[in-house]
Amino acid sequence: MKELKKDTKIALLMGGPGSERDVSIASASGVLEALRNEGFTQVTPVLVDSERPAIPEGTELCYNMIHGTYGEDGGLQSYLEELGLPYTGAGSATSRNCFDKVLTKKFFIDGGVPTPKSETLTAGQLPTLPVPCVIKPPCEGSSVGVHIVYDAAELPAAMEDAARYGKEILVEEYIKGKELTVAIFNGEALPVVHICPRSGFYDMNNKYPSMYGGVGSDYICPADISPEETQAVQEAAVAAYKALNVEIYGRVDVLLTDDGKPYVLEINTIPGMTNASLFPKAAAAAGISYGELCTRIAEASLNQPRG
Numbered sequence: 308m309k310e311l312k313k314d315t316k317i318a319l320l321m322g323g324p325g326s327e328r329d330v331s332i333a334s335a336s337g338v339l340e341a342l343r344n345e346g347f348t349q350v351t352p353v354l355v356d357s358e359r360p361a362i363p364e365g366t367e368l369c370y371n372m373i374h375g376t377y378g379e380d381g382g383l384q385s386y387l388e389e390l391g392l393p394y395t396g397a398g399s400a401t402s403r404n405c406f407d408k409v410l411t412k413k414f415f416i417d418g419g420v421p422t423p424k425s426e427t428l429t430a431g432q433l434p435t436l437p438v439p440c441v442i443k444p445p446c447e448g449s450s451v452g453v454h455i456v457y458d459a460a461e462l463p464a465a466m467e468d469a470a471r472y473g474k475e476i477l478v479e480e481y482i483k484g485k486e487l488t489v490a491i492f493n494g495e496a497l498p499v500v501h502i503c504p505r506s507g508f509y510d511m512n513n514k515y516p517s518m519y520g521g522v523g524s525d526y527i528c529p530a531d532i533s534p535e536e537t538q539a540v541q542e543a544a545v546a547a548y549k550a551l552n553v554e555i556y557g558r559v560d561v562l563l564t565d566d567g568k569p570y571v572l573e574i575n576t577i578p579g580m581t582n583a584s585l586f587p588k589a590a591a592a593a594g595i596s597y598g599e600l601c602t603r604i605a606e607a608s609l610n611q612p613r614g
Contacts, residue, residue, distance in 0.1 A: 309367070309393070311606045316349045317342065318366040320383070323355050325376030326451050334580040335372035341582070341598040342370075342605075359386060368609055369394040371577060379577045380406040380446065388613050395608040397554045397576040404551050405574045408445040408477050411551065415571060418550030421543055422571045423479040423562075430470035433462055439481035444472035455481060482570045484562040487530055489544035490578070490589035492556045492600075493607060496541035497589035501530035526585065528592045536567050543569040555607050558586050 319342075321335030322328050335352065342350045351363050355373060362369065369387055371394050377383050384399035397405065404410045415422040426436060427445075434440055442465040444452040452472045454465035469476045486502040503525040530537065544559035551574060558578035562570045578586045582597045590600040 309609050311368075311602070311609050313346045314349050315347065315605075315609075316363070316365050316367045317347060317351070317370050317605065318362050318368070319350055319352050319370045319372060320355050320360070320378070321352065321372045323373035323375065323377045323383075325374070325378070326447065327374035327376075330579060331372055331374045331378065334374065334584065337581040337584075337597070338370060338372055338601050341601040345598040345602050347602075355383075358382060362387075362390065362392065366392060368392075368605060370605060371395050372580060374577050374579070375447065375451075379575075384613075393609050393611070393613075395555065395604050397557065398611075398613055401551055401553055402576050405553065405557070405576045406446055408443060408573055409475055410445075411573060412477070414550045415547060418546060420547045420550050420571050421569055423482050425477055425479045428466070428476045428478060429474055430466070430476070432476075433466065434478040436478055436480055438462070441479045441481055442466060442469045443477040443479065444469045445475050445477045447472050479572075482562045482564065484564040484570070485530070485532065487532075487540055487561045487563055487569075488585050488589075489541055489559045489561060490556070490586045491544060491548045491553070491559060492590075492603065494545065494548065496545050497586075497595075498528055498592040499530040499532065499537055499540050500585050500589055501527040501532070502585070503527065526588060528588050532563065533567075536563060536569075539563075539567065540569045543571050547571045547574055554611055556586070556604055 319335050319339055321331050323331055339350060339352055369392050371378055379402055381399040381403035384402050387394045388399060409427050412425055438459050439457045442454040452469050456462055456465050488500045490497040505523055540561050540563055544561055547559050548557055558575045560572040587597045587600055
């Protein structure tokens with residue numbers, strides 16, 4: 308068993324080629340400061356601009372903070388497994404399954420996880436699900452390319468926009484409810500976060516207003532829901548996490564209807580990790596500081612078996 312020591316050589320991977328590059332760099336900057344404040348002396352930031360990045364010689368753990376494309380879709384994980392280097396977070400197979408929302412949906416259904424009805428289409432097709440419905444590119448994060456369509460006349464434009472991000476388009480029934488998220492570490496659910504966008508829905512602009520010019524969102528943690536609803540939401544989130552065999556940690560997005568029914572939307576295997584992000588907020592509500600959370604992720608990942 309390898310032991311995480313204060314002089315363990317950690318390569319902190321950030322950037323990547325995807326639409327969430329700036330968010331990745333922000334997350335990594337927070338993790339870098341946190342780890343150094345926790346006394347780790349050998350943390351090296353690595354800006355990733357290719358699919359085979361140079362990893363500093365002697366690296367003992369790669370701390371993956373690349374959101375979205377390459378960092379979250381199994382590409383980086385496969386490369387690090389090829390190099391025989393330990394890394395944080397979910398493995399390559401799990402990452403692929405969680406990143407592709409079409410695949411994720413199949414695991415949810417097979418695992419009995421409550422999730423909205425859906426259909427998978429390609430460019431030029433129109434949904435058979437009635438409006439309102441939600442149009443999503445399956446392999447983008449941070450709500451990139453997502454449209455909530457209330458009028459059937461708006462469907463062609465929404466489908467055309469979603470088709471810019473890939474061959475397949477996921478269409479889901481629209482579920483009206485509270486937007487919640489559940490951080491899970493080593494299979495245990497942390498306190499639920501209630502996301503309250505100040506305008507529209509929780510898209511890139513409202514997640515990162517300082518970067519993208521939105522009006523932002525408010526967050527309530529623990530969420531303002533009953534103990535029974537909290538239990539139902541956490542159980543649904545853990546069921547989703549287990550259905551996809553997620554390793555180490557992840558964040559599960561859930562909608563909760565007015566009659567108390569949870570619907571799982573997706574799993575984020577590299578959730579945002581700035582000190583203001585939702586995973587650290589949930590950890591703080593459980594009495595886990597930001598620095599301690601970053602350390603625990605490293606500790607749990609160092610000896611995680613890989614494929």
